[in-house]
Amino acid sequence: MADHDFDLFVIGAGSGGVRAARVAALSGAKVGVAEEHRAGGTCVIRGCVPKKLMVYASEFAHHFEVAEGYGWTVGESAFDWAKFIAEKDKEIARLSGIYVRNLQNAGAELFHGKARLKDRHTVEIDGHGTVTAAKILIATGGRPWMPHELPGVEHAISSNEVFHLPELPKRMVIAGGGYIAVEFAGIFNGLGVETTLVHRGPNILRGFDDDVRSHVTEEIEKRGVTVLLGCQHAAIEKTATGFLSRLTNGHAVESDVVLFALGREPYVEGLGLEAAGVELDARGAVKVDEYSRTSVDNIWAVGDVTDRINLTPVAIREGHAFADTEFGSRPTSFDHEMVASAVFSQPPIGSVGLSEAEARHKHGGRVDIYLSRFRPMKYAFTGGEERCLIKLVVEQGSEKILGCHVVGPDAPEIIQMAAIALKMGVTKPQWDSTCAVHPTLAEELVTMREKHVPPALGQAA
Structure with missing residues (x-):
């Protein structure tokens, strides 16, 4: 010093x-x-x-x-x-x-x-x-990150500026398929904004479990978000009434605000x-x-x-x-394994551990899948078609739980507790020995007994 x-x-x-x-x-x-x-x-x-x-x-x-x-x-x-x-x-x-x-x-x-x-x-x-x-x-x-070479990109805003919009737009185009884009799609759709999500990939939320990705896409579309996949912006044009997003699939979408959430x-x-x-x-x-x-x-x-x-x-x-x-004279390194995450989409996601695809790749396909889709009790009176998803990825033989994925009300709160168990190396029998809390959405986590066979694997078998 x-x-x-x-x-x-x-x-x-x-x-x-x-x-x-x-x-x-x-x-x-x-x-x-x-x-x-x-x-x-x-x-x-x-x-x-x-x-x-x-x-x-x-x-x-x-x-x-x-x-x-x-x-x-x-x-x-x-x-x-x-x-x-x-x-x-x-x-x-x-x-x-x-x-x-x-x-x-x-x-x-x-x-x-x-x-x-x-x-x-x-x-x-x-x-x-x-x-x-x-x-x-x-x-x-x-x-x-912004695509500075895109014609008209100066008309778009990023996730920094979106918190300071002078007024709520009537129409919004959101470019991106990651958690930031999906969260903002839910936010503005919920506030009554006509919301279109544009993503160049075949599905949103790359890196998450594939069942979670497809499920969330279906659910946000039920809520009113228009999801356009397999395309991206070719140009943005200023018009007399707002902006025109010209897309690579030949379509064009009008909006009052174009938000780019393409990653950081x-x-x-x-x-x-x-x-x-x-x-x-x-x-x-x-x-x-x-x-x-x-x-x-x-x-x-x-x-x-x-x-x-x-x-x-x-x-x-x-x-x-x-x-x-x-x-502090205490040599410490943070363990980046088994870190839980949440996406505050609508419905929200809680996830910890490996996706099914990651587990099959890492463990040579020797995994069991437990999957449940159901209507949450809270929506029983509404007549809606909303569904929750709960999925466990389990290693065959050891029966160690490798991944836990929840989509539905309070999923981020639920996953925090699940993360503790997975971090400690919990097995499916230990998990199942926990008595369910009824009636809750989370009880489905410890009551799933039937293994799920994906269609492709079922046909092959």
């Missing part, structure tokens, strides 16, 4: 960076943090938190429909976009302030300004000059990584080892900028593990 201004300097005050900075500072280290926008990062400012608030707002229209089936007379209702945005902004400001106070209370010094490396120990911060640090942590996260990329631009010798991988992510150390021995990186598992809780655990290792 005698040769440097800080023991640790963190670039990025998102979830991972703030956790690392706080833990290190509480251990007695002198810590500096630079943030070019607002403390809280993607999750708090332009991601998980405001998006979940939008999901809550958008679900009420469906709740009103269900309520009528239970005897409620629902009067005239209307949604005030401007009021919602104002309340959302107040909550985000409150949460960002908590991040700032937590850093300050831990003893860390926060600099507002973009930071860049000048060398392996020197950081330049806009408006603050340069500082030196014995150790540096890069925690800058990711940012939306590590935010490394302008960080000066090359000046310090920090290596990137082929996708532009910072290369790290199991302890989050980069190719430079005094520089580490955590969170989405490393493109490992791009989830807020993962970034937090990576940041905490780094601080424990370097400032």
Whole structure:
């Protein structure tokens, strides 16, 4: 420390960076943090938190429909976009302030300004000059990827700008098939917006179990989302009444807003990584080892900028593990196996472990599948066609559960508990020995006994 201004300097005050900075500072280290926008990062400012608030707002229209089936007379209702945005902004400001106070209370010094490396120990911060640090942590996260070569792309917005639309559009085209695109499709459809989802692939939600993917597609279409697969934007044109999305299948869709949610990329631009010798991988992510150390021995990186598992809780655990290792004398590496995830689509998804395809590939096809589709009890009075899906992927022989996938009300809440069991290596007999909680959606998890044979395999047999 005698040769440097800080023991640790963190670039990025998102979830991972703030956790690392706080833990290190509480251990007695002198810590500096630079943030070019607002403390809280993607999750708090332009991601998980405001998006979940939008999901809550958008679900009420469906709740009103269900309520009528239970005897409620629902009067005239209307949604005030401007009021919602104002309340959302107040909550985000409150949460960002908590991040700032937590850093300050831990003893860390926060600099507002973009930071860049000048060398392996020197950081330049806009408006603050340069500082030196014995150790540096890069925690800058990711940012939306945009196809800059697309004609008319300047007329589209990304998932950053969607939180600040001046008014609720009547029509929206969403490009993308990942969880961000699917979540926003549910949000705006629920708010009464005529919503079209355009995805170049054969199905949405690449990386999830195939039964989950097809099931969610069917369910969001039942809710009113138009899903166009196997095509993408060829151009966007400004018209007198909005925008015209010209697609590669020859069709065109008119809208008031075109939202591109085509994935995210590590935010490394302008960080000066090359000046310090920090290596990137082929996708532009910072290369790290199991302890989050980069190719430079005094520089580490955590969170989405490393493109490992791009989830807020993962970034937090990576940041905490780094601080424990370097400032707590407790060498710790975060285990990236069996990490649960949720998609706040409508209906939502909870998933942990391997998909069926991944399990068959990894275990040579020696897996058993348990699959159930059913109408949730909550919708019994509504006459709707909504269905839940629950699926278990089990290794033959050991009967270890390799994957658990749930689509339906409260699926994200359910999967958290399932993740604990799968992380501990639970087997199907142990799982089944758990007494069901009745009547619940989740009880189906422990009452499935009949193995599911996919049509193709059944015919082959």
